[in-house]
Amino acid sequence: MQYWLIKSEPETFSWQQQVQNGVEPWTGVRNYQARNNLSAMRCGDLAFFYHSVSDKEIVGVVEVVREAYPDPTAEGEKWVCVDVKARGAFANPVSLAMIKSDPTLSEMALLRQSRLSVAPVRESEWTYLCQLGQWQGK
Protein backbone atom coordinates (compact mmCIF):
# COMPACT_ATOMS: atom_id res chain seq x y z
CA MET A 1 0.00 0.00 0.00
CA GLN A 2 1.41 3.30 -1.13
CA TYR A 3 0.23 6.86 -0.65
CA TRP A 4 0.36 9.69 -3.15
CA LEU A 5 -0.57 13.28 -3.80
CA ILE A 6 -1.98 14.35 -7.14
CA LYS A 7 -2.42 17.95 -8.21
CA SER A 8 -5.05 19.56 -10.33
CA GLU A 9 -5.86 23.15 -11.07
CA PRO A 10 -9.49 23.52 -9.96
CA GLU A 11 -10.19 25.64 -13.06
CA THR A 12 -9.19 22.64 -15.20
CA PHE A 13 -10.50 19.73 -13.16
CA SER A 14 -11.82 20.17 -9.65
CA TRP A 15 -12.58 17.97 -6.69
CA GLN A 16 -16.27 18.75 -7.19
CA GLN A 17 -16.06 17.28 -10.69
CA GLN A 18 -14.22 14.26 -9.35
CA VAL A 19 -17.02 13.67 -6.83
CA GLN A 20 -19.71 14.09 -9.47
CA ASN A 21 -18.00 11.76 -11.93
CA GLY A 22 -17.09 9.10 -9.37
CA VAL A 23 -14.40 7.26 -11.30
CA GLU A 24 -12.22 9.49 -13.46
CA PRO A 25 -9.16 8.83 -15.66
CA TRP A 26 -6.21 10.89 -14.41
CA THR A 27 -4.82 12.05 -17.75
CA GLY A 28 -2.52 14.75 -19.04
CA VAL A 29 0.67 13.98 -17.15
CA ARG A 30 3.59 14.91 -19.41
CA ASN A 31 6.50 14.72 -17.02
CA TYR A 32 8.71 11.67 -16.71
CA GLN A 33 9.00 11.64 -12.95
CA ALA A 34 5.26 12.05 -12.55
CA ARG A 35 4.72 9.31 -15.11
CA ASN A 36 6.98 6.96 -13.17
CA ASN A 37 4.93 7.65 -10.06
CA LEU A 38 1.71 6.92 -11.95
CA SER A 39 3.18 3.64 -13.14
CA ALA A 40 4.05 2.68 -9.58
CA MET A 41 0.47 3.09 -8.38
CA ARG A 42 -1.45 -0.06 -7.50
CA CYS A 43 -5.16 -0.69 -7.12
CA GLY A 44 -6.18 0.23 -3.59
CA ASP A 45 -3.49 2.91 -3.18
CA LEU A 46 -4.84 6.19 -1.83
CA ALA A 47 -3.98 9.70 -2.93
CA PHE A 48 -4.61 13.20 -1.69
CA PHE A 49 -6.40 15.42 -4.19
CA TYR A 50 -4.64 18.79 -4.15
CA HIS A 51 -5.95 21.98 -5.71
CA SER A 52 -3.00 23.94 -7.08
CA VAL A 53 -2.62 27.58 -8.14
CA SER A 54 -5.81 29.22 -6.84
CA ASP A 55 -6.75 27.14 -3.78
CA LYS A 56 -3.46 25.54 -2.79
CA GLU A 57 -4.97 23.01 -0.40
CA ILE A 58 -5.63 19.31 -0.01
CA VAL A 59 -9.35 18.87 -0.47
CA GLY A 60 -10.00 15.15 -0.49
CA VAL A 61 -8.92 11.56 -0.98
CA VAL A 62 -9.13 9.31 -4.02
CA GLU A 63 -8.44 5.61 -4.48
CA VAL A 64 -6.61 4.09 -7.44
CA VAL A 65 -9.08 1.73 -9.13
CA ARG A 66 -7.22 1.02 -12.38
CA GLU A 67 -3.46 0.77 -12.78
CA ALA A 68 -1.42 2.57 -15.43
CA TYR A 69 -2.56 2.28 -19.04
CA PRO A 70 -1.81 4.42 -22.11
CA ASP A 71 -3.15 7.95 -21.77
CA PRO A 72 -5.86 8.34 -24.45
CA THR A 73 -5.19 12.09 -24.59
CA ALA A 74 -1.58 11.51 -25.70
CA GLU A 75 -0.10 10.39 -29.01
CA GLY A 76 1.10 6.78 -28.98
CA GLU A 77 1.75 4.84 -25.80
CA LYS A 78 4.42 7.04 -24.32
CA TRP A 79 2.35 8.55 -21.52
CA VAL A 80 0.09 6.79 -19.05
CA CYS A 81 -2.88 7.51 -16.84
CA VAL A 82 -4.68 5.73 -14.00
CA ASP A 83 -8.32 5.73 -12.94
CA VAL A 84 -9.15 7.21 -9.55
CA LYS A 85 -12.34 7.20 -7.51
CA ALA A 86 -13.44 9.79 -4.95
CA ARG A 87 -13.22 8.44 -1.40
CA GLY A 88 -14.38 11.45 0.52
CA ALA A 89 -13.61 15.09 1.18
CA PHE A 90 -11.47 16.62 3.87
CA ALA A 91 -13.91 18.14 6.38
CA ASN A 92 -11.14 20.62 7.02
CA PRO A 93 -9.01 21.24 3.89
CA VAL A 94 -5.28 21.54 4.64
CA SER A 95 -3.65 24.52 2.98
CA LEU A 96 -0.16 24.71 1.59
CA ALA A 97 0.59 27.44 4.15
CA MET A 98 -0.31 25.03 6.96
CA ILE A 99 1.86 22.30 5.48
CA LYS A 100 4.77 24.71 5.12
CA SER A 101 4.48 25.97 8.65
CA ASP A 102 4.39 22.48 10.19
CA PRO A 103 7.82 21.01 10.96
CA THR A 104 6.33 17.49 10.85
CA LEU A 105 5.65 17.93 7.14
CA SER A 106 8.83 19.73 6.11
CA GLU A 107 10.18 16.72 4.22
CA MET A 108 7.15 16.34 1.97
CA ALA A 109 7.84 15.89 -1.74
CA LEU A 110 5.14 18.51 -2.31
CA LEU A 111 7.40 21.12 -0.72
CA ARG A 112 10.71 19.82 -1.99
CA GLN A 113 9.59 19.61 -5.60
CA SER A 114 6.79 22.06 -6.03
CA ARG A 115 6.37 21.39 -9.74
CA LEU A 116 5.89 17.63 -9.46
CA SER A 117 2.23 16.91 -10.14
CA VAL A 118 2.20 13.28 -8.94
CA ALA A 119 4.23 12.86 -5.77
CA PRO A 120 4.70 10.12 -3.18
CA VAL A 121 3.52 10.67 0.42
CA ARG A 122 5.05 8.87 3.40
CA GLU A 123 2.76 6.82 5.61
CA SER A 124 3.55 9.04 8.60
CA GLU A 125 2.70 12.13 6.55
CA TRP A 126 -0.48 10.49 5.30
CA THR A 127 -1.73 9.64 8.78
CA TYR A 128 -0.87 13.06 10.12
CA LEU A 129 -2.58 14.90 7.25
CA CYS A 130 -5.71 12.75 7.52
CA GLN A 131 -6.01 13.84 11.14
CA LEU A 132 -5.46 17.50 10.27
CA GLY A 133 -7.99 17.31 7.46
CA GLN A 134 -10.52 15.29 9.47
CA TRP A 135 -11.00 12.88 6.61
CA GLN A 136 -14.24 11.01 7.14
CA GLY A 137 -13.17 7.92 5.18
CA LYS A 138 -11.27 5.00 6.59
Added chain:
DNA sequence: GCCAACGTTGGC
Protein backbone atom coordinates in the same frame (compact mmCIF):
# COMPACT_ATOMS: atom_id res chain seq x y z
C1' DG B 1 1.95 40.02 -13.18
C1' DC B 2 6.26 38.44 -11.72
C1' DC B 3 9.65 35.19 -11.03
C1' DA B 4 12.10 30.90 -9.30
C1' DA B 5 12.66 26.32 -10.41
C1' DC B 6 12.64 23.06 -13.56
C1' DG B 7 12.25 20.69 -18.25
C1' DT B 8 12.91 20.69 -23.10
C1' DT B 9 14.86 21.94 -27.46
C1' DG B 10 18.23 22.74 -30.75
C1' DG B 11 22.69 24.70 -32.33
C1' DC B 12 27.36 23.78 -32.02
Added chain:
DNA sequence: GCCAACGTTGGC
Protein backbone atom coordinates in the same frame (compact mmCIF):
# COMPACT_ATOMS: atom_id res chain seq x y z
C1' DG C 1 27.58 16.12 -24.80
C1' DC C 2 27.28 20.94 -23.50
C1' DC C 3 24.71 24.89 -22.81
C1' DA C 4 21.89 28.95 -24.09
C1' DA C 5 17.32 29.99 -25.10
C1' DC C 6 12.85 29.12 -24.40
C1' DG C 7 8.54 27.15 -22.31
C1' DT C 8 5.84 25.64 -18.26
C1' DT C 9 4.41 25.14 -13.54
C1' DG C 10 2.97 26.99 -9.60
C1' DG C 11 3.78 30.00 -5.56
C1' DC C 12 3.72 34.74 -4.26
